Amino acid sequence: MRQQHLALCPFLSTSCNPAQRVGRAALFSTSCRLSRAQSKEDVTNNISNPRWLSDLKIRIGKCMTFGLKPDHTIEAAKICQEIARDWRDLIAGSEGYLTGPGRKGLFRQEVVWGEMDSMGHVNNVTYNRYAESARINWAQNFANILDPHHKKEWSQLWTPQGEGLILRSIRTDFKFPMTWPDHVTVMHKLRSKPSDETNSFILDVLILSERHRRPAARCVEDIVVYDYKEGKKTPLRPFMLKQFRQTFELQEQAKKKYGERVRYLTSKVRELEQNSWDRADSVEDFGSAKT
Numbered sequence: 001m002r003q004q005h006l007a008l009c010p011f012l013s014t015s016c017n018p019a020q021r022v023g024r025a026a027l028f029s030t031s032c033r034l035s036r037a038q039s040k041e042d043v044t045n046n047i048s049n050p051r052w053l054s055d056l057k058i059r060i061g062k063c064m065t066f067g068l069k070p071d072h073t074i075e076a077a078k079i080c081q082e083i084a085r086d087w088r089d090l091i092a093g094s095e096g097y098l099t100g101p102g103r104k105g106l107f108r109q110e111v112v113w114g115e116m117d118s119m120g121h122v123n124n125v126t127y128n129r130y131a132e133s134a135r136i137n138w139a140q141n142f143a144n145i146l147d148p149h150h151k152k153e154w155s156q157l158w159t160p161q162g163e164g165l166i167l168r169s170i171r172t173d174f175k176f177p178m179t180w181p182d183h184v185t186v187m188h189k190l191r192s193k194p195s196d197e198t199n200s201f202i203l204d205v206l207i208l209s210e211r212h213r214r215p216a217a218r219c220v221e222d223i224v225v226y227d228y229k230e231g232k233k234t235p236l237r238p239f240m241l242k243q244f245r246q247t248f249e250l251q252e253q254a255k256k257k258y259g260e261r262v263r264y265l266t267s268k269v270r271e272l273e274q275n276s277w278d279r280a281d282s283v284e285d286f287g288s289a290k291t
Contacts, residue, residue: 052262165223
């Protein structure tokens with residue numbers, strides 16, 4: 001019965017590839033680190049936990065290990081399938097990053113062996129390079145896809161011609177030591193809605209590990225709008241202001257949409273717990289001795 005349960009859940013199945021597999025010891029140990037009190041936490045605060053997706057997988061695994069009725073097993077499988085399919089949207093979208101076509105800066109960029117240092121993990125400088133490359137692509141997406149009418153103007157923003165965007169500073173917070181082999185997906189978002197007077201803005205950057213399906217690093221980029229001819233800062237041009245305002249509104253919509261989805265999935269997992277190990281009369285299913 002246990003094997004049948006696992007086969008229905010893609011990231012719990014023993015037949016899945018290593019990049020999708022959650023550690024068996026974490027999933028199947030009855031001494032799971034998630035306590036009853038943690039499982040009962042208010043689901044509205046779930047997204048504030050940076051490891052919410054990993055914890056959700058562990059909680060589902062604990063329910064399935066303990067034993068679920070057939071209809072609850074099907075529900076668990078549906079949750080697993082949605083997480084496996086939409087994990088980028090759930091993680092990034094719930095924070096306001098846009099994950100649709102023409103929005104990602106880098107998508108499944110390969111981490112190569114030469115990017116690792118003597119300590120055996122990706123060199124810290126490489127994360128800034130990921131962010132830099134993704135930021136250029138983010139702007140080029142406006143030129144090629146989102147606002148082709150101003151393609152020439154967008155394409156010149158990263159050159160010393162007329163008005164451009166200059167990186168004033170970048171701060172990088174490393175979440176875990178990423179190693180080869182892996183792939184990264186990198187996304188940018190505007191931190192605030194620009195105004196007519198905006199001559200600088202902040203971009204938040206999310207660097208996702210495809211192998212581990214969680215943030216490997218986060219960056220904060222301070223960007224200045226600079227007039228090379230005048231040698232000073234200048235406000236955003238009207239076509240940029242229009243696109244950035246639209247982008248910010250879409251970010252807010254994505255945050256609401258996927259935030260609600262995360263809370264819904266969390267509430268469904270809580271229902272699974274209440275119908276398995278967290279019932280007052282719960283008894284663990286140790287399976288059958290028959291083969």
